Amino acid sequence: MQTITNDDVDVVIVGLGWAGSIMAIELAKEGLKVRALERGPDRPPEDFAYPKPADQYAYAIKNKVFATPRDAALTVRYNTGETALPTRKWGAFAPGTGVGGSGLHWTGVLIRPTTTDLKLKTYADQAYKRGTLDPDMRIKDFPFTWEEIEPHFDKFDKICGLSGTTGNLGGQLQPGGDPFEGPRSSPYPLPALHDTLNSSLFAATAKKMGYHPFPNPSANVSQAWTNPYGAQLAPCNYCGYCSKYPCLNYSKASPQTAILDVVKRMPNFDYKVNANVIRVDLHADKKTAKGVTYIDEQQREVFQPAKIVILSSFQFANVRLMLLSGIGQPYNPLTEQGTIGRNYAFLSNGDATLFFKDKHFNPFATAGATGEMFNDISPGNFDGPSLGFIGGAKIHSSQATGAPIGTALPPGTPGWGKGWKEGMVDWYGRSMKIGITTTCMSYRGHYLDLDPNYKDPWGQPLLRMTFDWRQNELKLQRHLRDIVLGIAKELKPDAMSENFLGLDSHWDITKYVSTHNVGGAIMGTSPRDSALNRYLQSWDVHNVFVPGGNAFPQNFQANPTATIGAITLFAAEAIKNQYLKNPGPLVRV
Amino acid sequence: MSTDKVNLSRRTILMATAAAIPLVSLSPHRARAEGLEGVELHRYQPVFFSPAEWQFVMAACDRLIPAEGKGPGALETNVPVFIDQQLHAGLGDDVYMQGPHKADAAPTLGFQHDHTPQQMYRIGIKLTQQHSQQAHGKPFEQLAPADKDALLTALQKNGISFADLGEPTLKPSQFFGQFLGDAKNGYLADPMYGGNKDMKAWVAIGFPGARAAYTEWVDAHDVKYPLGPVSLSGKRA
Numbered sequence: 001m002q003t004i005t006n007d008d009v010d011v012v013i014v015g016l017g018w019a020g021s022i023m024a025i026e027l028a029k030e031g032l033k034v035r036a037l038e039r040g041p042d043r044p045p046e047d048f049a050y051p052k053p054a055d056q057y058a059y060a061i062k063n064k065v066f067a068t069p070r071d072a073a074l075t076v077r078y079n080t081g082e083t084a085l086p087t088r089k090w091g092a093f094a095p096g097t098g099v100g101g102s103g104l105h106w107t108g109v110l111i112r113p114t115t116t117d118l119k120l121k122t123y124a125d126q127a128y129k130r131g132t133l134d135p136d137m138r139i140k141d142f143p144f145t146w147e148e149i150e151p152h153f154d155k156f157d158k159i160c161g162l163s164g165t166t167g168n169l170g171g172q173l174q175p176g177g178d179p180f181e182g183p184r185s186s187p188y189p190l191p192a193l194h195d196t197l198n199s200s201l202f203a204a205t206a207k208k209m210g211y212h213p214f215p216n217p218s219a220n221v222s223q224a225w226t227n228p229y230g231a232q233l234a235p236c237n238y239c240g241y242c243s244k245y246p247c248l249n250y251s252k253a254s255p256q257t258a259i260l261d262v263v264k265r266m267p268n269f270d271y272k273v274n275a276n277v278i279r280v281d282l283h284a285d286k287k288t289a290k291g292v293t294y295i296d297e298q299q300r301e302v303f304q305p306a307k308i309v310i311l312s313s314f315q316f317a318n319v320r321l322m323l324l325s326g327i328g329q330p331y332n333p334l335t336e337q338g339t340i341g342r343n344y345a346f347l348s349n350g351d352a353t354l355f356f357k358d359k360h361f362n363p364f365a366t367a368g369a370t371g372e373m374f375n376d377i378s379p380g381n382f383d384g385p386s387l388g389f390i391g392g393a394k395i396h397s398s399q400a401t402g403a404p405i406g407t408a409l410p411p412g413t414p415g416w417g418k419g420w421k422e423g424m425v426d427w428y429g430r431s432m433k434i435g436i437t438t439t440c441m442s443y444r445g446h447y448l449d450l451d452p453n454y455k456d457p458w459g460q461p462l463l464r465m466t467f468d469w470r471q472n473e474l475k476l477q478r479h480l481r482d483i484v485l486g487i488a489k490e491l492k493p494d495a496m497s498e499n500f501l502g503l504d505s506h507w508d509i510t511k512y513v514s515t516h517n518v519g520g521a522i523m524g525t526s527p528r529d530s531a532l533n534r535y536l537q538s539w540d541v542h543n544v545f546v547p548g549g550n551a552f553p554q555n556f557q558a559n560p561t562a563t564i565g566a567i568t569l570f571a572a573e574a575i576k577n578q579y580l581k582n583p584g585p586l587v588r589v
Numbered sequence: 590m591s592t593d594k595v596n597l598s599r600r601t602i603l604m605a606t607a608a609a610i611p612l613v614s615l616s617p618h619r620a621r622a623e624g625l626e627g628v629e630l631h632r633y634q635p636v637f638f639s640p641a642e643w644q645f646v647m648a649a650c651d652r653l654i655p656a657e658g659k660g661p662g663a664l665e666t667n668v669p670v671f672i673d674q675q676l677h678a679g680l681g682d683d684v685y686m687q688g689p690h691k692a693d694a695a696p697t698l699g700f701q702h703d704h705t706p707q708q709m710y711r712i713g714i715k716l717t718q719q720h721s722q723q724a725h726g727k728p729f730e731q732l733a734p735a736d737k738d739a740l741l742t743a744l745q746k747n748g749i750s751f752a753d754l755g756e757p758t759l760k761p762s763q764f765f766g767q768f769l770g771d772a773k774n775g776y777l778a779d780p781m782y783g784g785n786k787d788m789k790a791w792v793a794i795g796f797p798g799a800r801a802a803y804t805e806w807v808d809a810h811d812v813k814y815p816l817g818p819v820s821l822s823g824k825r826a
């Protein structure tokens with residue numbers, strides 16, 4: 001029943017967030033005819049002119065620039081014995097939609113994983129006695145070396161105007177930076193953002209206790225920056241509306257500010273919005289794709305022919321499109337056959353909130369990435385093996401926003417009435433947090449597949465997520481809690497509340513953690529247990545590339561965007577230098 | 590405590606006038622110029638709630654964020670206007686509502702019942718009023734403040750049963766949670782949505798609103814910020 005067929009393109013890009021925008025500019029610069037299809041609306045920078053985004057209710061409460069659960073829900077269950085239920089409202093995570101994707105409203109923490117994080121399986125096999133870790137754990141190494149991927153991290157740092165303090169320049173440790181970071185080929189492009197009161201209190205105390213704090217690496221730029229594509233970013237003005245908001249000051253690196261302003265001017269690039277891709281169309285032998293089919297804004301079905309298909313929508317949307325299109329075999333957790341859907345992982349957070357009745361934190365005067373963190377408790381940097389778990393966390397005091405809805409109040413403050421109202425007067429702006437952002441291992445039973453019961457408004461099955469906390473992750477939480485509370489006590493707050501997982505916790509989908517979902521279509525060295533090769537190319541359908549968090553075999557403590565940028569640039573280079581000359585599998589096994 | 594006295598008397602006036610004076614619409618000219626920021630509560634004509642429901646909403650808001658004590662109350666800041674406008678504007682239309690619904694799912698799996706916010710208010714108000722009539726012989730808005738607080742607490746803690754009143758899937762705590770969340774949002778959101786009148790809640794807590802530019806302030810640690818708030822419409826308080 002196809003009614004419309006578009007003109008041929010060389011490359012069709014499904015989803016115009018960070019990964020799609022990187023692919024768009026890199027491949028358009030090669031002279032290819034590139035068309036992006038974005039399921040959400042256009043989000044031009046003029047929509048975010050100062051001070052329009054300074055609206056907590058619209059952006060942070062009603063999720064103005066996010067996908068709606070109505071259109072983009074998935075279902076969740078804790079184990080394969082249960083019937084999964086839909087995420088009717090967003091809670092633990094909230095994916096973006098529209099041009100820019102989650103890259104429009106992200107917080108802007110741009111941090112690399114460590115060299116150990118990228119070779120976690122190798123580390124685990126060396127450091128842990130056989131049998132100490134959960135036998136269902138399915139962690140893997142990333143399929144490239146630090147030396148291979150570092151230039152791409154470096155390029156993405158420069159695309160974003162990364163602001164921070166260098167810790168390791170070519171193997172030489174630098175004062176004030178992260179001594180655990182992998183060697184950089186060049187220093188941070190820009191100096192760090194200025195510390196707020198919470199950051200400096202935390203950093204001074206952590207340092208005194210022997211940790212190695214450094215400023216959160218930030219893609220909210222500290223100074224004016226012109227990136228390698230010629231896009232210009234303006235110095236961050238610490239507006240206080242960042243995480244969940246588009247930037248009102250052209251200071252946060254986003255697909256819009258760092259790439260799209262440039263690529264939109266190229267005649268061989270165009271993009272369509274409100275174009276909801278429902279499948280990749282394969283040739284009969286299922287070895288190559290013909291193009292993609294989408295529903296346009298008039299609800300017509302449109303076929304877009306293309307020589308190369310880039311799936312660059314959000315992590316779980318990529319996995320779902322592969323499953324809906326019959327790309328590769330769906331993963332079966334009982335037999336461990338099939339690759340699409342395996343190695344799904346999330347992450348946990350936790351924090352202590354410290355209340356000081358006489359301090360002014362002015363939390364509204366902040367950048368999204370504002371804060372200090374340390375990486376001492378990451379794999380290989382502390383004695384994880386003797387503690388009986390693998391993983392770690394970045395431990396930080398961040399202040400991503402200071403708008404008042406949801407203000408934390410000291411324990412015992414009533415939730416409503418006079419007590420709540422006076423609590424707001426007494427305690428707004430009087431607290432700081434010390435938080436953790438953790439690793440999350442992958443397991444045999446944590447995976448993604450298509451839900452048998454629930455459908456989206458277009459009649460397609462929702463993606464089903466089977467996931468819960470394991471003892472490894474919960475033990476890690478308890479260990480981190482001790483460290484956080486130890487630092488908190490040194491700061492001598494007047495009151496304190498805490499929020500960490502207990503050893504019997506189930507995953508709570510109602511509490512926001514981060515939209516750092518990973519895995520499900522992972523990169524690896526073998527088509528037996530990975531969906532993609534090191535160039536993010538489908539092992540099964542060689543003209544389909546799938547850049548995104550879906551490619552991570554487990555979750556590290558670093559925020560994912562730096563790695564998504566780096567692996568996408570790595571893949572773009574392989575397409576330009578190898579695939580275009582000789583279309584076919586880029587890795588032979 | 591002269592402040593308390595002033596606030597209490599202001600609340601009394603608001604409640605009295607809301608009940609006694611016929612509700613009239615804003616003049617179209619005024620509405621265009623001021624939007625929802627210019628609304629006077631006692632002249633406001635609800636667009637979602639019925640007159641009877643409005644009495645409950647006004648009275649309940651006045652207990653959720655009361656006038657007494659430091660800071661303005663919900664009535665002084667037009668919180669009921671915010672809630673009425675949000676429900677009218679389709680609050681909740683982003684929720685995935687396809688069945689089957691498993692209303693008794695584990696709380697960690699989140700919202701699973703089949704009521705929209707609009708239905709939750711309609712049902713919740715009706716059943717709370719039924720309970721008030723049964724228990725006290727009068728509607729909620731006529732109860733003494735302590736009895737109002739006790740009934741709201743019972744809603745919050747499922748101390749009364751909606752099932753006994755004929756509603757099988759909506760829990761009192763779910764209605765209460767929606768109401769309280771909306772009331773707090775209205776109290777603290779930008780005034781353009783109808784609540785936080787004249788940015789009084791922001792003034793009380795020390796939040797500068799939509800100023801959104803602090804380059805020269807970020808290095809001033811532990812110093813009280815000196816300027817009052819600005820709204821998205823450019824007003825100062």
